[in-house]
Amino acid sequence: MSQSSTNVGSESGEKFRRAVIIGGSMAGSLTAAAVAPHFEEVLVLDRDEFPQTPQQRNGVPQGAHFHALLAAGRNAMDELLPEFSTLAVKMGAAELDSTADVMRLDRAGWSPRFSSPLTFIMASRPLLEWVVRDRASAIESVSFRPRHEVAGLLSENGAVTGVRLADGTQLAADLVVDASGRRSVAPGWLDELGYPRPVETLVNAxxxxxxxxxxxxxxxxxxxxxxxxxxxxxxxxxxxxxxxxxxxxxxxxxxxxxxxxxxxxxxxxxxxxxxxxxxxxxxxxxxxxxxxxxxxxxxxxxxxRDTTNRMRDYAGSAERPENFFTIGDAWTAFNPVYGQGMTVAALSARALSHEIAAHLRERPGTLRGLADRFYDRTSELVTFCWNSSTALDYRIPGVEVTVDGRPQDQSESAGSLEFSDRLAVWASLDKDRYVKYRETTQLLRSNDWLRSDDVVDEIKDRWEELGALLTPR
CATH class of the missing domain: 3.30.9 (D-Amino Acid Oxidase; Chain A, domain 2)
Structure with a gap:
C-alpha cells in the first residue's frame, strides 16, 4: 500500500506535503522541529515504543549512562524548541555553573574553581529526550509514529521519494532524513538504490x-x-x-x-x-x-561498550541521491566519553533550520540541492568534534583505526598532544582566559583564538614552565 505525497512548495509560501524523519530520539525530534515550518506533515518514525514518562527505553541502550549537554547544545535546543530549558528544569534538571560547581581532574590537574556566568544543564538522558520529544510533539505538523520500522528507501529520477516500512507499506515523502543513530543501516539502503556507500572510518580505543x-x-x-x-x-x-x-x-x-x-x-x-x-x-x-x-x-x-568513533563520509561522497541526508550519530558517532553527541545533533538541526529556509528563498519549490547545502554548512563542526574526540583516543595504546575495514598506520595520526596539554594548563592560570577556554569546549566560541600567533608563541615561550605544571597521578 502506498501513501502519496506531493511537492507543492512554491514562491507563494505553500508548504511541501511531507517530511519523514527516521528515528525519534534526540536528533530525530530536533530535526523534525527544524523542518516543520516548511511541511504540512512531519512524520517521525521509530521502531521502538515511546514511554509516557522520562524513563529508559530499549531504542536508546546508552541512555542509562551519563550524558553531557554542552551549553551550545542547550542554546540550540532552546532556539528550535522554545521553553526546552524551562520545562527541563521544571522536571528536575539541574543548572550548574561550569566552573564553580564542577570539579574536574585531568592532565592539567584539578580545574580552577570560581563563579562564572557559564551555565549548563545536567539531567539524565531519559529526561532530556522526553522533554525534547514533548516540545517537538507540541508542533502542530509533527507527529511521532512508534512501532514503524523503516526497511529501505524509495527513489525516482535521482532523488529519494519516500521510505519502505518493514510491513511493506510505502510512505511517499518530499524529504527523508536518517536520524536513527548508531544503528543506522543507511549505507545498505543507498547500496540497494545503486549509490556508493560512504567511506567509513572507525577509531576504537x-x-x-x-x-x-x-x-x-x-x-x-x-x-x-x-x-x-x-x-x-x-x-x-x-x-x-x-x-x-x-x-x-x-x-x-x-x-x-x-x-x-x-x-x-x-x-x-x-x-x-x-x-x-x-x-x-x-x-x-x-x-x-x-x-x-x-x-x-x-x-x-x-x-x-559500544564506544567506537565512527564517521561515514556522506559529505564527501561523489554521488548521492537528492532529498535525503543523515544527521547525528547516523552520520558521525563520537566516543560518548567526550560528551559531544547530543550537542552536535542539536547544532546540526539548528543549522538545518537556517539552511532549509535560505535554500527555499533562493530556490522556491524544490528541495534539490538541500543535502549538499546541509553537509557543507555542518561538515566543519562535525569534523572539529571528530578530530578532538579521536585525538584523545589516539593517546590510548592499542587504539584501532580502520578505513572501510582496512587497518591504518597510527604513527602520524597519534602525533603528540604535548601542545594541547600545555594549552590546557595555560588556560587554567587566568580566570578570564579559563572561562573563554570553557566556552570553547562548550562549543559556544570558535577555537580560532587558541590557534592565534599570540597564543601559540606564548605557549612555546613558556614550554618548559607549562610542562612542569602537568600533573601525573
Missing amino acids: HWGYASTFVRVPQDWDPGFRALACVPYGEGALTTAAERRAMAMWVVEGERRWILTVQGSAGDYPPRKEADLKEFVGSIGVPELDQALSEIEYPERILIW
Missing part, C-alpha cells in the same frame, strides 16, 4: 562503561555538584590512573545522582557494586573514595 543512578544523603555537600576524573592516558597504561576514569553528578532532584565509571584499552569496569568501588579506588583520588563511601546504590549497574 576500547572504552567501556558501568553506570548506575545513586542516592546521596539528605543535604549532602561534597563540595561539588559534578565531578569528573579522566584517565591520564600515557605510556603503556600500566597504572589505573592512566586508563580509568569516572564521573558523577546530580541529575533529577538533589538526592538522585548518576555514577559512570569508565575504562580504556579494554580495561572494562565491573558490574558488581563492591568490585566497582574497588575499580574506582584504584584510581587513587581520595575525593572519589570519600564520595563513593557516602552514597547508596538502589538501582542495578548497567554495562555499555
Whole structure:
C-alpha cells in the first residue's frame, strides 16, 4: 500500500506535503522541529515504543549512562524548541555553573574553581529526550509514529521519494532524513538504490562503561555538584590512573545522582557494586573514595561498550541521491566519553533550520540541492568534534583505526598532544582566559583564538614552565 505525497512548495509560501524523519530520539525530534515550518506533515518514525514518562527505553541502550549537554547544545535546543530549558528544569534538571560547581581532574590537574556566568544543564538522558520529544510533539505538523520500522528507501529520477516500512507499506515523502543513530543501516539502503556507500572510518580505543543512578544523603555537600576524573592516558597504561576514569553528578532532584565509571584499552569496569568501588579506588583520588563511601546504590549497574568513533563520509561522497541526508550519530558517532553527541545533533538541526529556509528563498519549490547545502554548512563542526574526540583516543595504546575495514598506520595520526596539554594548563592560570577556554569546549566560541600567533608563541615561550605544571597521578 502506498501513501502519496506531493511537492507543492512554491514562491507563494505553500508548504511541501511531507517530511519523514527516521528515528525519534534526540536528533530525530530536533530535526523534525527544524523542518516543520516548511511541511504540512512531519512524520517521525521509530521502531521502538515511546514511554509516557522520562524513563529508559530499549531504542536508546546508552541512555542509562551519563550524558553531557554542552551549553551550545542547550542554546540550540532552546532556539528550535522554545521553553526546552524551562520545562527541563521544571522536571528536575539541574543548572550548574561550569566552573564553580564542577570539579574536574585531568592532565592539567584539578580545574580552577570560581563563579562564572557559564551555565549548563545536567539531567539524565531519559529526561532530556522526553522533554525534547514533548516540545517537538507540541508542533502542530509533527507527529511521532512508534512501532514503524523503516526497511529501505524509495527513489525516482535521482532523488529519494519516500521510505519502505518493514510491513511493506510505502510512505511517499518530499524529504527523508536518517536520524536513527548508531544503528543506522543507511549505507545498505543507498547500496540497494545503486549509490556508493560512504567511506567509513572507525577509531576504537576500547572504552567501556558501568553506570548506575545513586542516592546521596539528605543535604549532602561534597563540595561539588559534578565531578569528573579522566584517565591520564600515557605510556603503556600500566597504572589505573592512566586508563580509568569516572564521573558523577546530580541529575533529577538533589538526592538522585548518576555514577559512570569508565575504562580504556579494554580495561572494562565491573558490574558488581563492591568490585566497582574497588575499580574506582584504584584510581587513587581520595575525593572519589570519600564520595563513593557516602552514597547508596538502589538501582542495578548497567554495562555499555559500544564506544567506537565512527564517521561515514556522506559529505564527501561523489554521488548521492537528492532529498535525503543523515544527521547525528547516523552520520558521525563520537566516543560518548567526550560528551559531544547530543550537542552536535542539536547544532546540526539548528543549522538545518537556517539552511532549509535560505535554500527555499533562493530556490522556491524544490528541495534539490538541500543535502549538499546541509553537509557543507555542518561538515566543519562535525569534523572539529571528530578530530578532538579521536585525538584523545589516539593517546590510548592499542587504539584501532580502520578505513572501510582496512587497518591504518597510527604513527602520524597519534602525533603528540604535548601542545594541547600545555594549552590546557595555560588556560587554567587566568580566570578570564579559563572561562573563554570553557566556552570553547562548550562549543559556544570558535577555537580560532587558541590557534592565534599570540597564543601559540606564548605557549612555546613558556614550554618548559607549562610542562612542569602537568600533573601525573
